[in-house]
Amino acid sequence: MSILEQMTERAKKNPQRIVLPEGDEPRTLEAANILLQNKIAQLILIGKKDVIEKMAAEKGYNYIQYATIFDPASEPKMKDYANLLYELRKAKGMTEEEAAKKAQDVFGLFDD
DSSP, rough: OOOHHHHHHHHHHEEEEEEEEEEHHHHHHHHHHHHTTTTTTEEEEEEESHHHHHHHHHHHHHTGSSSEEEEEEGGGHHHHHHHHHHHHHGGGGGOOHHHHHEEEHTTTGGGG
């Protein structure tokens, strides 16, 4: 048994939750479908739900339906997340408007 096969078997025995921030990127979607098909991980895809579902249907990625899709633009709690980010960063000069914008952008949270 190869190392890759050993790692795959270990992952199947204890599937972890993985968040993929570029859920509408073609390579990410393909990899997600493979992981879900092989029951290697529980996935959360970040992106626009309708775009992800359309791309998956076009490519025949039937296992994407088993992923949780998180769309920051339509998330009801986004205002709460933005307020929390503002409270955490206001001492560093972040405004409420900047916090609202960064809360929508997964990658923007890591900028300083």
